[in-house]
Amino acid sequence: MEEKYVREITAKSEDFSQWYVDVIVKGELADYSPVRGCMVIRPYGYALWENMQKLLDRRFKETGHKNAYFPVFIPESLLRKEAEHVEGFAPEVAWVTHGGQEELSERLAVRPTSETIICSMYSKWIKSWRDLPVLINQWCNVVRWEKSTKPFLRTAEFLWQEGHTAHRTEEEAEEETLRMLEVYRDFVETELALPVIKGRKSENEKFAGALRTYTIEAMMSDGKALQAGTSHNLGQHFSKVFDIKFLDQDGKLKYVWQTSWGVSTRLIGAVIMTHGDNRGLRLPPRVAPIQVIIVPIFGQQREEILAKSKAVYQLLKENFRVEIDDRDEYTPGWKFNEWEMKGVPVRLEIGPRDLAQNQMLLVRRDTGEKIQVKESDLENYLNKLLEDIQTNMFKQAKKFMNDNTNTATNFEELKELLINKRGFVKAMWCGDSECEKKVKEETTATLRCIPFEQEEISDRCAICGKEAKKMVYFAKSY
């Protein structure tokens, strides 16, 4: 029974890409829609996103941010105001040209990101140093007309949050940029159990219109990098173009310093690809839509076992996200596989013997370990167990990341590692974007980031041999 079910999803080791799509579609996280490149996020996937939203939103509010909502449409002229920005986004914009029967006098972009529309409002709202800082976040949908798409990772439409702040000084903007990067790191590592490398993007890889882009980079279990969140110091690029000036305390008119930062439903893709295994999803307890699934094993005492299962459900539902699978049309074995595939962290079985002995069996999704627990200890034990699973999943992912991070000191090594071995490669870099481009051309890997945590591997650039400035990470990426 078990084998049959597992066979329904492609083995991860066999075809990672097909496995990824299988667990999403069969695990009912998302589905393909009749609109090219757009997916439907199904209730199970959306509940995961809601849990992520709550934990992030709380962090945003704790750091003084407020939510707001800006129009989904951006007039073409507004989008075109900042040159670098429009160059970065124009090729993937969806354009509205008609409203009802009428052709519009100006095309409207469906927002690919909201810097321009938000800046146009900030220039109206910000007058004095007393109005600063402005700390606004928006939860919304954005559209980027991508050629090739993949659920959660790259879709024509996706959900995200975008923070947009304005400050008095460059230092304050830089502090904010780094504060929000740290909020992302903390969120992603603590709640999603995804270890990340914190660092800065190179000039080539930074956001279109930013002064500096910071990133957290995660490693998927095929060794590829995924940019899990970015935080941009926009400098005064936008404030000069959109004329966002304030009267400072010294009586002078100055341009504000800005930041923007965002994470998206891509993070769901990262959770899947980091933690999943041949049996399907493994969801971190802190964000799992269902933390505990109760499966009654009926046998002869159907009524008593069902009653006990429901009593346990009632007990647990105050403090845990718990569900009970009392469907008659499926065997326990089928259910075990189903809930394993859906990544539920703990399965709770109640059978005739458990009933007699006032105990139940807990099965961990992360390790498969089975634990007999007395009913009286259940809640305490579960609390600890879920924490333990969370910690263990982080450790496993961290170990995988370490095991798959290699070091190169010259170009041959770097090429060899990037082409033939999965994972990240650490190497010294002279800072020249020509060296960066050479790596990309010959290996398809990119410079993921200049990590805050520097090591001195050598004093020479691994690509050109000139004097090295920084240690950087290279990797193929999503």
Add this chain to the structure above:
Amino acid sequence: MEEKYVREITAKSEDFSQWYVDVIVKGELADYSPVRGCMVIRPYGYALWENMQKLLDRRFKETGHKNAYFPVFIPESLLRKEAEHVEGFAPEVAWVTHGGQEELSERLAVRPTSETIICSMYSKWIKSWRDLPVLINQWCNVVRWEKSTKPFLRTAEFLWQEGHTAHRTEEEAEEETLRMLEVYRDFVETELALPVIKGRKSENEKFAGALRTYTIEAMMSDGKALQAGTSHNLGQHFSKVFDIKFLDQDGKLKYVWQTSWGVSTRLIGAVIMTHGDNRGLRLPPRVAPIQVIIVPIFGQQREEILAKSKAVYQLLKENFRVEIDDRDEYTPGWKFNEWEMKGVPVRLEIGPRDLAQNQMLLVRRDTGEKIQVKESDLENYLNKLLEDIQTNMFKQAKKFMNDNTNTATNFEELKELLINKRGFVKAMWCGDSECEKKVKEETTATLRCIPFEQEEISDRCAICGKEAKKMVYFAKSY
């Protein structure tokens, strides 16, 4: 000082429409954007929406619904599948015709509502009676290309939730339709303090593609009606067109029965227009972004009073949405007006005398009443006070609705009341849509609903004099 500030917003009694825009813009709930007909919801307005969302979402989940997310784009062919539906929505659709540089082979509608795209997925997901009911809700933005717009009430883009459910039988669908109408009534009356009339829409006024539409109708303080929420029994109109069939327990293939229901950011408009007064907004405590505003009255003891204000803030912030206005650049009087305009239910003043006597002054926004409270009683008293304000605001609105509801027994009376008096008019109706149209043509008022709570005013239709079937409400509306 006070008078000056109040003068900044047009008096409600003088120009209701201008007052409405003034309180929105000056109260910083929303602002006009550079996109025609689209508004920006500012943090204060968005916090109100977030509070409303939380209270509604909890109710949806308690009644078994789950959230999901469907694409913002709907291919034109899909939108055109159900004839009545497309006729209702096509005139106000925004069309995407280009993705990046390329012209699309098929135009995409920016969703005006999601029945069609959701039905296309339901036909894929629903196979057996075991899959039913499907109870899904979506929080999202929708676009309707309206000619004339007004913040919150009628904008090209707005935020809403749309529930879409599928059921085995007509009875179950009807039960769901009425259940969600009751959820709306309870939410709107309990949380927003808006009294409503529950009833059914006439054939003329029902949703494009529905079998039956139910509504809750609120009365704004200019006497006009506002449709505060609708719940539609879609029958099998969509399931037949989108081929949503299931194998029933009896082995027969059957079409599902469907419902849809929604409320939107329009409700913010309803809150403003029902509760506001000449001084500005009055927000119901249960959804007010700030429930208590602390205004220190400095005098000679600046430091002590500031310290006490902060201590009170720390104490209250665990259980109340509280803020402190310790800005030095404004006088207390200016602040009083500011927070009254913003509709904060309770102002808490701490001055030198209060400090000496361990007390503070509370000022109710709804009645202007001032109450001295001992510091030791503060939390208990505030809890009761906020509840009392909530109840009182509902009672005031209910009284206004009753006072402005009149009865007509013949067409002359009906016309006279609808043209010259504000409010609702109850009248008997024969059920003929010609009579309904005649009222609209001669008075611009529409048949708001056939209320569940019927009265027998007479046995004759007030318009044509033929035999009456139902008592109905007529009113001008937003």
